[in-house]
Amino acid sequence: xxxxxxxxxxxxxxxxxxxxxxxxxxxxxxxxxxxxxxxxxxxxxxxxxxxxxxxxxxxxxxxxxxxxxxxxxxxxxxxxxxxxxxxxxxxxxxxxxxxxxxxxxxxxxxxxxxxxxxx
Amino acid sequence: xxxxxxxxxxxxxxxxxxxxxxxxxxxxxxxxxxxxxxxxxxxxxxxxxxxxxxxxxxxxxxxxxxxxxxxxxxxxxxxxxxxxxxxxxxxxxxxxxxxxxxxxxxx
Numbered sequence: 254x255x256x257x258x259x260x261x262x263x264x265x266x267x268x269x270x271x272x273x274x275x276x277x278x279x280x281x282x283x284x285x286x287x288x289x290x291x292x293x294x295x296x297x298x299x300x301x302x303x304x305x306x307x308x309x310x311x312x313x314x315x316x317x318x319x320x321x322x323x324x325x326x327x328x329x330x331x332x333x334x335x336x337x338x339x340x341x342x343x344x345x346x347x348x349x350x351x352x353x354x355x356x357x358x359x360x361x362x363x364x365x366x367x368x369x370x371x372x
Numbered sequence: 373x374x375x376x377x378x379x380x381x382x383x384x385x386x387x388x389x390x391x392x393x394x395x396x397x398x399x400x401x402x403x404x405x406x407x408x409x410x411x412x413x414x415x416x417x418x419x420x421x422x423x424x425x426x427x428x429x430x431x432x433x434x435x436x437x438x439x440x441x442x443x444x445x446x447x448x449x450x451x452x453x454x455x456x457x458x459x460x461x462x463x464x465x466x467x468x469x470x471x472x473x474x475x476x477x478x479x
Contacts, residue, residue, distance in 0.1 A: 298408075298416075298459055300468040314373075314467040346414065353421070357463035358406050360427070362416040 255279040255361045257349045262366035265339055275332040275349030275363060282330035283307075286352035288359060289323060289334045291345035299345075302334065303352065317343075339370045374398050374462050378471030384479040389450050393474045395460035397441045404464035405443045407436055410457040410473075419458075420445060450476075 302323035
């Protein structure tokens with residue numbers, strides 16, 4: 254059974270940093286592109302980052318480019334999101350998601366972890 | 373960036389009813405359109421990929437269609453577990469973008 258379990262969320266002050274983790278199991282992690290998607294309170298879904306199987310390629314929307322860094326450790330079947338210079342508008346539930354092979358469909362999602370940026 | 377306009381934002385409906393949710397892209401996306409369901413507890417699962425392909429395990433009452441810039445998700449006969457949020461998503465190009473969502477609620 255595919256499982257994605259996020260951790261590392263919490264309350265952080267504006268301008269500070271936070272690192273999220275996602276522990277994957279039930280599939281061969283190194284074979285899949287992985288991603289982070291977020292959802293602000295009572296808002297829709299927003300794609301945040303995608304990383305290739307080896308980690309050599311990463312993709313971001315302009316809203317987080319230069320502030321967020323996605324990375325992975327295939328030996329540990331883990332995905333990460335380093336978030337720097339956090340803003341109040343980064344407050345959201347962050348979901349770890351798996352891309353289906355050969356596509357950018359998100360075929361499995363974690364339960365999400367809440368990040369609150371507030372002073 | 374490709375903008376996705378989803379309608380309606382809210383859809384009251386009854387059990388057994390047939391409903392359709394629409395999604396329009398700001399430019400052609402060549403059928404690279406996916407649909408997701410989000411339950412009130414936050415659980416998200418894919419329903420349809422590449423416009424009309426049913427994800428494994430999804431009931432056949434769900435179907436998708438469309439081309440060019442206009443796409444739709446149809447549920448042929450609503451079951452109690454179908455009342456949830458629905459999102460479209462284009463994966464024709466980065467940045468990947470979602471529609472604003474449709475809340476399917478009991479009338």
